[in-house]
Amino acid sequence: MYQRMLNSFASGMRVAVPGIIHDFNPLSQTASVQVAIRERIIDGELQQHWVDIPLLLDVPVVLPRAGGFVLTMPVRPGDECLVVFADMCIDAWFSSGGVQNQIERRRHDLSDGLAIMGAWSQPRVVANYSTTAAQLRSEDGSVSISLGPVAIDINAPTVRINGQVINP
Structure with missing residues (x-):
């Protein structure tokens, strides 16, 4: 009985889970996110089933x-992320900013997720990862800015510099 109670409590507790961007709204900077792990449920006849967690809507994107x-x-469909579920309802804070009261008393709810961009699975590891420089680069490495210990390298088909270039 106690184990069932603990399992029931734990199945409702959300902390963090990998997700996949379904779509991104650049105006609100929110995304619809598909949770990337199915959840195992046990029905009334003690049969187990794997179910998809419903699409998470209007998830704030963290950059x-x-x-x-x-x-x-440029957040795109198919990008992977980590969805972290807030301890409390984030609705009032998200819509108004600042310090707010909870609109609802809920905790670790699917509707209170934040999508942190940058998490990825092994099939999407970065090829030719630099261990000697900090880089801002495309995933395929065809465009990059590398900040190394003695030089800054810029690689791109076209480089535009707007403004006055000043040499010391």
Whole structure:
């Protein structure tokens, strides 16, 4: 009986799970995300089934941002991410910012996910990963900016510089 109670409680607790972007809205900067792991449920006859978790809608997308700057990326369907579920309802904070009261008393709910871009599975590892430089690059490596210990390398078919170039 206690094990069933614990299993029931644990099955409702959401913390983090890998996801796959279904679509992205650049205006609201939210995504629809398909959870990438099926959930095992046991029905009333103690039969187990694997079920897809429903598509998560209007999930805020997390990108590196601080100090008045943000690193944006072209989020596309099929991109992988990590969905983290907030401890409390995020609706009021998300719509108004600042410190807000909870609109609903819910915890670790599927509707309170945040999609952190950048997590990936082994089939999508980065080829030719640099162990000597920090890089901003395309996945295939055809376009890159590498910050190495003694040089900055820019590789692209076209490089545009707007503004005045000043040499010290």
